[in-house]
Amino acid sequence: MTTPSRVTSDGVSPQTARSLRAAMQRLFTGKPQRTDGRLTKENLWREAQVSRATMNRAQPILAEWDAHIAERGKTTAGEARRDAEITRLRKKLAAKTQECTQLAMKLKAAATAIAALHHDKALRAELTNRSGTVVPIARRP
Template sequence: MTAADDALRAAMSRLLAGEPLRTDGALTKKNLYLEAEVSRATMNRSTVVMKEWDIEVARALGEDPDAKKPVTEESKLRRKLRQANKTIRELRETIDGAASLIALLSEENRYLRDREAKRPDARLSDLEEFRAREPR
């Protein structure tokens, strides 16, 4: 048992008793780590204390601590929305990459057409010189 575990347990006792020292007293994990004066990461590393917290809060709210929370329609929709947003981000990145490639190929194509119009005997090796020069 660490000092952080002790601080979290003391904070848990105060919050459950309705006697907070540093917070508004709501039974939230944020209030727990603020009340204990530890970081959120430290609180999350105290897995045993966090399990105790979940059980005690469920009891305080009159819920069965062993019962699984039902999957609601809202949670299903939120999960779908997160997945859709992830897909949108991935597609935007793909589109951005494709747009960059199209712009590069268009510039190279313009260069080659201009080069051919000026010098019909131009070679593809001239394109390497074009690519090597500094961008405008």
């Protein structure tokens, strides 16, 4: 016969409550051990190594989770740094793309000018190399 497990005011066993709270702290501090660190309830139960149903029975702990998320948002410090870096890199990419577009336009203009100069030079060379012979046309009597 098994002995019934003690259920705390959290709705779960003391060990489960400790696991959930420890997992919450690891996720909030950005030091997860078993997940990618996103602040989701799925990561909470996976990080605590309990079932989703067990986590859902711990309503007071979930209320703490929800209060923390409502107060501080869902992004961790690491995610905020990552998002800031992504924003910075996107701006840098946009500037480089604009610069590349301007350089491509300048290159096209230069190629057009070079082609026109080449055509003019070839025409001059052709006109210079022509040896013209004037042939008088006889008048009609």
